[in-house]
Amino acid sequence: MSYFWPDGYPLAVQADHEGLPLCLAWDWCPGLHSIWMIADEWSVDDLWWVERKSRDYYKVVTESGQALVIFQDVLTQNWFVQWMFD
Amino acid sequence: MYTREQKLQAVIDDIQKKWGDKAIRKARAVSPVNDNLPTGFPSLDALIGGGVERGCLTEIIGLPTSGMTTLALKVMASAQQEGDGVVLFDLAAAFDPAAATFCGVDIANILLLRDDVDSLISMLSDVVGSAIPGLVVVNTFPRLSGKEQFQLSEAIKRLMPLLIVTRCALLLLSLPASGRSFVSQYASLRLNPRFDRWFFANGDVSGFQSVITILKYKGENEGRRVAVPILFDDKSGGVDT
Amino acid sequence: MIACILIPDIISACSPEAKPLILVSNKGIVRAASLSLAHKGVRVGMRTQAAHALCPEATVMPFDDQPYRELVETVADSLLIFSSKVELPVGFWRPQRKPLLSIHPSGAIFYVDLGKLRKTEAAQLVHEMSALLLATFHVPCCVGLASNKFTASVAVRLAQPNNPKLVQRGFEGRFLARHSINLLPLDKEINRRLHQLGISTIGQFATLPADAVFNQFGKQGRFLHMLATGEDTCPVSTRIPKAKEHLTRVFDGAIEDKQVLQSALEGMGCELAKRLAEKNLTTQLLELTFATDDKHTLKTKRVLHEPTAHGKLLGRTLLRLLEQLKCEAGVTEVRVMADNLATPVMRQLDLFGTATLNDNRLSDLLEKLTMRFGNESLYSVVTAEPDHWLPEYRYVIEPIEEEVA
Numbered sequence: 238m239s240y241f242w243p244d245g246y247p248l249a250v251q252a253d254h255e256g257l258p259l260c261l262a263w264d265w266c267p268g269l270h271s272i273w274m275i276a277d278e279w280s281v282d283d284l285w286w287v288e289r290k291s292r293d294y295y296k297v298v299t300e301s302g303q304a305l306v307i308f309q310d311v312l313t314q315n316w317f318v319q320w321m322f323d
Numbered sequence: 324m325y326t327r328e329q330k331l332q333a334v335i336d337d338i339q340k341k342w343g344d345k346a347i348r349k350a351r352a353v354s355p356v357n358d359n360l361p362t363g364f365p366s367l368d369a370l371i372g373g374g375v376e377r378g379c380l381t382e383i384i385g386l387p388t389s390g391m392t393t394l395a396l397k398v399m400a401s402a403q404q405e406g407d408g409v410v411l412f413d414l415a416a417a418f419d420p421a422a423a424t425f426c427g428v429d430i431a432n433i434l435l436l437r438d439d440v441d442s443l444i445s446m447l448s449d450v451v452g453s454a455i456p457g458l459v460v461v462n463t464f465p466r467l468s469g470k471e472q473f474q475l476s477e478a479i480k481r482l483m484p485l486l487i488v489t490r491c492a493l494l495l496l497s498l499p500a501s502g503r504s505f506v507s508q509y510a511s512l513r514l515n516p517r518f519d520r521w522f523f524a525n526g527d528v529s530g531f532q533s534v535i536t537i538l539k540y541k542g543e544n545e546g547r548r549v550a551v552p553i554l555f556d557d558k559s560g561g562v563d564t
Numbered sequence: 565m566i567a568c569i570l571i572p573d574i575i576s577a578c579s580p581e582a583k584p585l586i587l588v589s590n591k592g593i594v595r596a597a598s599l600s601l602a603h604k605g606v607r608v609g610m611r612t613q614a615a616h617a618l619c620p621e622a623t624v625m626p627f628d629d630q631p632y633r634e635l636v637e638t639v640a641d642s643l644l645i646f647s648s649k650v651e652l653p654v655g656f657w658r659p660q661r662k663p664l665l666s667i668h669p670s671g672a673i674f675y676v677d678l679g680k681l682r683k684t685e686a687a688q689l690v691h692e693m694s695a696l697l698l699a700t701f702h703v704p705c706c707v708g709l710a711s712n713k714f715t716a717s718v719a720v721r722l723a724q725p726n727n728p729k730l731v732q733r734g735f736e737g738r739f740l741a742r743h744s745i746n747l748l749p750l751d752k753e754i755n756r757r758l759h760q761l762g763i764s765t766i767g768q769f770a771t772l773p774a775d776a777v778f779n780q781f782g783k784q785g786r787f788l789h790m791l792a793t794g795e796d797t798c799p800v801s802t803r804i805p806k807a808k809e810h811l812t813r814v815f816d817g818a819i820e821d822k823q824v825l826q827s828a829l830e831g832m833g834c835e836l837a838k839r840l841a842e843k844n845l846t847t848q849l850l851e852l853t854f855a856t857d858d859k860h861t862l863k864t865k866r867v868l869h870e871p872t873a874h875g876k877l878l879g880r881t882l883l884r885l886l887e888q889l890k891c892e893a894g895v896t897e898v899r900v901m902a903d904n905l906a907t908p909v910m911r912q913l914d915l916f917g918t919a920t921l922n923d924n925r926l927s928d929l930l931e932k933l934t935m936r937f938g939n940e941s942l943y944s945v946v947t948a949e950p951d952h953w954l955p956e957y958r959y960v961i962e963p964i965e966e967e968v969a
Binding site for chain 3: 408410413418420421423424430431432433434435436437438443445446449450452455456514
Binding site: 240264265276296298303 | 386391392417418422526
């Protein structure tokens with residue numbers, strides 16, 4: 238990882254019927270980036286006794302050659318990028 | 324009959340006896356100062372005279388996931404190993420402490436500056452002019468506007484004499500520009516890392532190979548390419564217990 | 565005499581409300597549930613909807629083991645009044661790789677070494693322990709008593725709340741003999757081979773000659789054989805309690821005025837500093853808890869860059885925590901807890917202390933830049949909890965502040 242957004246950087250994601258990301262767009266790297274591979278996925282559900290943070294994480298590789306760790310906030314359904322490997 | 328060497332040694336001994344050891348000594352007896360900061364990739368260092376040169380501007384031009392930041396972090400780590408202070412202008416406000424630690428950077432000992440471009444440009448000359456840091460890294464990612472590029476190039480132009488005096492290495496990270504790079508004429512070394520292929524381990528992407536092209540260099544190695552491995556410190560998915 | 569204490573329904577004690585609790589994974593699978601629900605048919609691994617249908621009044625919450633871990637630590641600390649040797653076995657309910665957790669559904673287990681006691685004295689002590697746990701944590705417990713840890717852990721399976729199971733010294737082997745071999749900590753290979761040999765009880769295994777077991781199964785086999793014969797020599801480890809400092813302020817009426825809360829917190833910061841100074845301690849973790857008039861509890865905590873016992877710094881940190889809490893209701897009670905206590909390390913005072921750079925020359929640069937531009941754009945990086953599941957809690961990137969003189 239070389240770029241890190243502690244609170245996540247907003248991202249537009251098109252997901253398939255199972256909710257897995259298919260392609261993404263964000264203003265850091267203009268254009269639509271199709272996802273070539275989901276290399277890893279995991280979920281985090283934490284801090285429910287303070288401020289619940291429930292996220293589905295995906296480590297994705299785009300066809301344009303970028304590796305990112307993105308997550309979907311389960312509560313709001315919004316997508317964010319948290320890491321970009323560089 | 325004395326040889327020239329013996330005669331010279333006799334004179335040196337005489338002077339040292341009279342004025343002290345430090346009055347005269349052979350040049351090669353003084354250990355050479357390392358004028359370059361290694362990039363952490365020996366194959367690249369071999370082509371660019373040992374690393375990023377002090378007192379000069381080095382530009383690294385790359386796209387996201389090209390290895391650009393890893394390269395910069397490794398130079399930061401080697402600067403710290405040489406005892407130099409490191410200052411990072413983090414325009415994107417996206418510094419990754421985990422990646423920095425993985426690359427060997429002592430994160431407790433870097434000064435991070437985050438602000439708008441105008442403020443950072445005005446700080447840049449103070450930082451370099453203080454002669455305190457040995458390495459200043461400016462990460463302009465994701466992209467500067469035309470006006471900001473002009474302002475930064477003007478600031479760097481004014482900085483060039485200061486860099487030579489203070490022996491501070493200035494490292495600029497930028498995205499490939501469609502036209503001519505805005506500081507290309509001031510940079511003594513320009514590197515262009517590009518993503519080449521992924522590395523896989525246990526079904527997961529563990530890193531990638533980056534091919535670094537030397538776009539500008541004073542020696543004969545300009546235009547040459549070298550492949551380097553960029554590995555991920557993948558603690559993203561939580562921590563094994 | 566060693567007591568093995570089992571709290572079968574530890575999950576209910578973690579419940580913020582006095583209702584049975586179902587903890588579910590984000591995939592909608594039950595990961596743990598209160599014991600009362602198990603009697604109604606709720607099982608680990610079933611879907612949430614099915615569990616909810618069986619017991620609609622239960623509270624469903626996302627699974628997290630943090631409250632559990634905090635509770636078992638507190639229970640272990642409270643048992644220290646009976647003995648300094650209190651062991652909380654590791655590997656129980658511990659998170660596995662990544663956030664996926666495996667739950668042991670049988671609750672929490674503690675070992676307490678009671679020293680040399682007669683049967684009646686031990687029974688009396690066990691009774692007091694059970695009463696304490698019930699009164700303090702509202703959890704019934706079962707106790708197994710034996711001369712060693714393994715036998716006690718088997719005995720606890722036969723114990724009932726208010727009816728401890730005692731295995732007398734010298735009768736361990738006979739007691740263990742009728743139990744299943746699976747109670748021994750067997751690895752897969754030894755388990756397979758023992759079953760091939762037709763050995764199904766601990767007694768059958770114990771009757772094998774020790775030399776033959778050693779030849780067949782090596783060191784591990786010798787250890788298992790000792791356990792089976794009732795000769796567990798593993799001692800109960802000594803527990804060193806984590807020092808914490810608590811401060812509570814209860815208000816007569818609910819406080820809604822932020823300024824009043826601020827001044828109360830500043831006062832608590834000074835009082836905390838005074839207490840820490842008296843004990844020659846510093847703290848590096850502050851936790852602030854509010855009880856509100858709508859019966860809610862709000863909690864937040866902060867890791868400090870450096871351990872401190874400075875009143876103003878503590879007060880300022882509490883004010884920051886107050887900002888984080890975003891409390892909308894009236895506050896009836898404020899609790900402050902100082903954790904990670906340690907004796908202070910003497911060091912040279914410098915101008916920038918809270919998030920200082922160790923590199924002296926960079927500190928000089930920092931001073932120059934602060935004088936000229938202020939310190940809004942200057943940041944430092946501090947390692948906070950590098951193993952936290954949520955990445956944003958692993959490191960703290962914060963503006964560098966001037967030290968309070």
